[in-house]
Amino acid sequence: MKIQNIIGKPVSDQNFFGRGRELEELQAISEREHVLLLAPRRVGKTSLLHALVKRVDHDDSAIGVYASVAAATNEAQFVQAVLNAIYATKRGRKLKRGLVARALGLGRGVKSVKIAGTGVDLETRTPPWQDDADRAFASVITSELPLLILIDELPVLVLALANSDPTGARVRAFLQWFRNLRQRPDSASQLRFVLAGSIGLDNVTRRHHLTDTINDLRIWPLGPFEAPAAHEFLGKLADSYQLTLPAELRAAICNAAEWLIPYHLQVIFGALREHARTSQPTTEMLGAVIEGLLDRRTYFSYWDERLHDSLGAPSGAIARALLATCAQAPEGAAPTAMSQAIAAQVQDAVERASTLKWIVDVLSNDGYLVEHEGRWRFRSGLLRRYWVRHVL
């Protein structure tokens, strides 16, 4: 079995490595509950969803449906995307063609107004899209197909809808409708959803005061590889390229990656492979490789500059103090230490606690920090090293 050195793109088949325990757990939970799958970017959510589809199909526990709604710019397109995905499955084709077709005709006759800069069509059509959508899903439920519908990139649509209507009514109506669909008593055995996205749905709904519309979802976080899995992954990857990575070198790679998600391991392995060219990689080479990666100043300096642009003063300075504290060690810092780090800037304890919560939330959303075993650490070991070397 060969694993390709793929950076950034979702993987499947032989390129999808490990995650057996996570798949088992997610499958088990999703049999009982609707799930909100949360993880920072590049952890492998999409790849995991694809693998879950295969898994449930394989053991025939459900019909796995993967629907990315990234391209949807309105509610109707969302419904179309999901129905299309159902119809695209082998057993989904048993649905009456007419029913799906009617649902697919949701957008027909719609007059829409483009909201500048949002990419969203604000519909002016009556009756509302919900009627057709409800009818379509009612038909799906009636078909009694056991569907596990994995919806990817839902937060993109939610954000777009929220931006299209400053009152928040539109996005609330959509999320409420979707919650109602999940809560239909007659759908309990037929329709189960796993929702995911590059941007966390929990953050999006919290910012727009919509948490109540997703409070039925069971939050399930996806984390990094355990160290043995990361070692094995590196070993397999090296085999695929006829390279040998001794245990010591694999440990050094993991050490450099710090947070052991496949993306980080792939990036370092790829750079090491390029560096070694025709020879075998060594631990000595790894030092040069890490230096080379850190030398991508444009990439890393962006993270530094963005902090100032997005937070401004004085929040930017507080964020920097927090990042400085977390950067001191690969495992990051405990919240108490972080609170101490900003004590000089925010002296009032109550205000400090709320500021800390808010800024850590921003840093987490923007990909700087991740929470791991009660501590906040840099999501990327390379970014942490860059931070220590060039920013502090």
Added chain:
Amino acid sequence: MTLYNPHLLPRQDLIETFVARQPLLDELLDDLRRGGGQHHLLVGNRGSGKTTLLLRLAAAIEDDQKLAKKSIPLRFPEEQYNVSRPSDFWMNAIDALVDALERQDDRAAAARLEASLAELEHIEEPERAKRSFTILGTWAKQARRSIVLLIDNLDLILDRLADSLWDLRESLSIDNRLVVIGASSKFIEEAIEYQSPFYDFFHVHELAPVSEEEARTIVLSLAQRANTPKVAEVLERDPGRFKALYVLTGGTPRTLALLHTVLALDHGDRIERDLDGMLDQLTPYYKARFDDLPSQSQLIVDKVALHWHPITAAECQVTTHLDVNTVSSQLSRLVKSGLLTKVSLPGANKLGFQISERFFNIWYLMRASRRLRRRLSWFVEFLRIFYGEENLRRRAEELVRAAPKGSLDSPARFLAFASAVPDEALRRRLEFRAIGLLMEQGIAAMRELMDLEGEDVHLAPVIDRVRVLREIRARISKTNVRLPPGQTASAAAELVVRNPILPLRWKEAWSKHLNAERVEALNKDAYSNIFGDKLMIAIASGELPSLGDATTLSEVEQILELATSRSQAIVLIMVIDDDGRQLSDEMIRYLLRLEPSTTNSVIRVAGLVLENKNWVVIRHRVLQVIRQAAAPLELASFVLFAKACISHDRAAAAADLLVEGGLAEQWAPLHEALRAIAEGSPARLDGLAPEMRVAALAVFDGLRDNAPVQGRDGHLDSISSADPLSKTHAASKQKITKRKQAQQRRRRRQAPA
């Protein structure tokens, strides 16, 4: 060779000249051979070889039979300006696929795709996007081939599809048969921004500047292709020079191609003449680089480029008037983007910033400076780097020596060399050449090229001198005065301008009132023996002032360097009695130290040339010499001077001079004798001690009767015979006196009764 359009290169040339970026090409090919599930993004400055790499990759895929069976490379125009919706992007890809299939002679498949394209024309977005994407996917699936989209300026596409990026990402994520290998001249923000669809989506390859070794290989390869063995010779013979030129290019492959052209021009003269044009070829490239910058960055780059040498952040802040934080943040960004480089400056922790690619800096200087001389700085910097110090001197000497006046196309070139050479004398000669040529072109050309109130202020007196000498020549040539037999007007003019003694204002006055006697007198002066032709030619041309005008140390040094007899020149410089001229004490000291023997000669000659009207000047000069004397003063010399004073009724002043010079006590008999002469009686000598009285009386008698003088230091006979120079000037003095007497006689004769 093509600098901007690698797609116009014949396929074989593209393959053979592709030297830089070979490892990256191999890596991309390896990835495709393994299935190509990865999207790639090449990021590099303009001219870094992105387009060439994409073209080379296409050729490599097509040439690899195995790979060509499972992949098809699609080439697009460099800028896809027609893309405004996702469907435009996918339809462009179908178009490119049709082209590729036609090139492979698969007309049937091409026709089918073309027909499907026609069907898409009438469908609305987003259905059209879906259908066109499906067409591509279906073809790839049926043909069992990956479609490799080689997209130059991918940033442009992403900007144009900003509203559909999630959709685009989705399409590129689900179909493993579609591989994007894109290129961008700047880091694509969408690939870095955490919330963006394309965050960390591509495998990014930064195309760093090529190393010196790679650059050498590239230039050699170009030389081989272009059959320019001279280039290989230069690289072999003068590795240091290549190193300096490599720095100029900043390791950019496009600029290296230009460097090859420069090296291939086998003669300095051609390089100097053609460089301007060659750099002009880079204008689109450099202009685009500059235009890509935000306005504040442009302001900073402008200041850094005009400064040429490393500039500190503080200096930059002063010249830009931006606030410190902005300047510091902009400099930091520009360093990160590779446009600027940080360099250490002398001093603790001092950092400077300069343009990384020196050719870019040269190009900028070519265009940005207001005054031509300033604009020349680019050429100056090029000359320094291109030639190196020794070759630069050689080349400059060659220019001065070999180019007869007026034969060069540009005085600017002389000025550029003058600015570049470290040798002061050579610099002056080059500048003088430029002035000569500029005189021909008129004052407007002079003003255009030089900043005579600023950095070229030192040339102002030279320019004035050259102009006045030209006027003198012209005036005398047109004069109608009677000249000595056999003498032409132009020859007379040369006699005037060549005279090494006369100050310029005298020459000018003479040119207005020239007569045969003056010409005759000038004709008889045998200055050539004393000063030599070189100095007289330099004075005649205006390159150097005459001795009577020399006031600065530099001028004096130049005169002495060319003069045949240095000591005589020094004496004359000091005694020429032009009261408009000042010689500083430092200058007198310098001259006396240079030739200590001239100390006494100056005092003697001062006596010979003394007149009532120049008394103040001569007295001051003698006093300076006494005070700065570099050799023991001889009584005989001063006695000669004292006699001249007495003959002009200045015995008391001569005695005062001894007091002021601190010699009255040392030469008490002389001092007392001069006082007695001033009083008109030796009576005051009676009060002296007997031994002093005897000596003073002897001096008194000697001075009054012009008899040999017996002094305390010994017998002083015939002082006037001590120095041949004194003789010459005594003779000159006699001639002048005789001429004056003759003139007076004539006037008396001509006067009405």
